[in-house]
Amino acid sequence: MKNIDISGIIVPLLTPMNADETINEKELRNQVNHQINSGIHGVFPLGTNGEAYILSFDEKIKILQIVVDEVKGRVPVYAGTGCISTKETIELSKKAEEIGVDILSVVTPYFASASQDELYNHFKEVADNVNLPIVLYNIPARSGNSIAPTTVEKLSEIENIVGVKDSSGNFDNILQYIEKTRSRRDFAVLSGNDSLILWCLLAGGRGGIAGCANVFPTTMASIYNSYRDGDIEKARDYQDSIRSFRNCFKFGNPNTIVKTAVSLLGFPVGKCRKPFSEVSEEGIRAIKKVLDENSRKGIK
Structure with a gap:
């Protein structure tokens, strides 16, 4: 198993798309380099911000090939491989x-x-079938399933399950994960919550693992x-500086925001795949205002 230092800020890399919703390989490579040149500590294709939920299996393979090729070992590459079924998760x-x-x-099945027993058995079977470190991914608002702290404790006894990302927004849940492991x-x-x-x-x-790192x-x-x-x-101060942008999430799906x-910063990343692609004019004005204010403050 690879011995990787799992720490720092990892960007859940967005997936640039052309107008016809195909993958924009040129811009995907550009985003990889932009992130690494900006000092990010790891890149994570096929996360929530990467729209993994709406990509085909073959598209996921293509994205991973492009990202690994472009990163060239400069930072660790985290791959989002969680699917609904255990079988497909193992295959990916x-x-x-x-x-x-x-x-x-590996996100929870969605x-x-x-049950907690089903989640434990799912993650254990995936771990038994690969020789890579695994970070569990808890995002109950999106998946409908939450990994209990006691289940994370039990899973942490498996050698190649080496971490957990918590996007519940519940800080006590993060604390319990830390305490239990x-x-x-x-x-x-x-x-997984940028504010925490x-x-x-x-x-x-x-x-x-910070979605706002795509922007700043x-x-x-x-x-x-x-x-x-x-x-x-x-x-x-750096932590507080992203609050105004996160306040824009009220205008739509955070991935879309x-x-x-x-895109408004000048990168041709396209829109999210339909139907998750709309932002109101009010929302766009709010985003532009925050980007302009943050630019003047040197937030980038």
């Missing part, structure tokens, strides 16, 4: 391993309700860098 995870990703991020020193708890990254770090977590990569990376350097006040913002 094996493909990702063949392609050369460094870490798998749409149908799953503290005995395994190499187990990483990551915040610093507080996760202060509680003993390792960083965050330098600022998001600086939250972790400042914390690592012991400058908590500066880290808090993020992709719209990146």
Whole structure:
């Protein structure tokens, strides 16, 4: 199994698309380099911001091949390989391993309700079939299933399950993940909520998988860098600086807001796939206003 330091700010890389909703390979490669050049600590294709939920199996393979090829080992590549079924999750995870990703991020199965025993058995079977480190992904608002802290504790006993990303927005859940896995020193708890990254770090977590890094990569990376350097006040300033942008999420699907913002910054990333592609004129005005204000403040 690869020994990867799971820490810092990992960007759940958006998937650039052409007007006909095909993958824009040229811009995907550009986004990879933009993120790495901005100081991000890892790239994560096929996450929620990457619209994995609406991509075909073959498109997912293509995206992973492009990203691994473009990263060229400069930062770790996390691949989102979670599917509804255990069988398909294993199949995609094996493909990702063949392609050369460094870490798998496996979201809970979604749409149908799953018991904690079913979740445990799902993740264990995936782990048994690959030789890569796995980060569990808890996002109950989207998946309908939540990994209980006791289940994470049990899963952390499996050698290649090395971390968990929590996007529940419930800070106490993050704390319980940290508490339940503290005995395994190499187990990483990551915040999937951008507003909680610093507080996760202060509680003993390792960083965050941050959708806002698609828009403000330098600022998001600086939250972790400042914390690592012991400058908590500066880290808090960086953390606080993204609040105005996150307030724009009320205007639509956060994935769509993020992709719209990146487009407004001049990157030809296209829209999210229909039907999840609309932002009201009011929302666009609000996003433009925040981007303009943040640009003047040097937030990038």
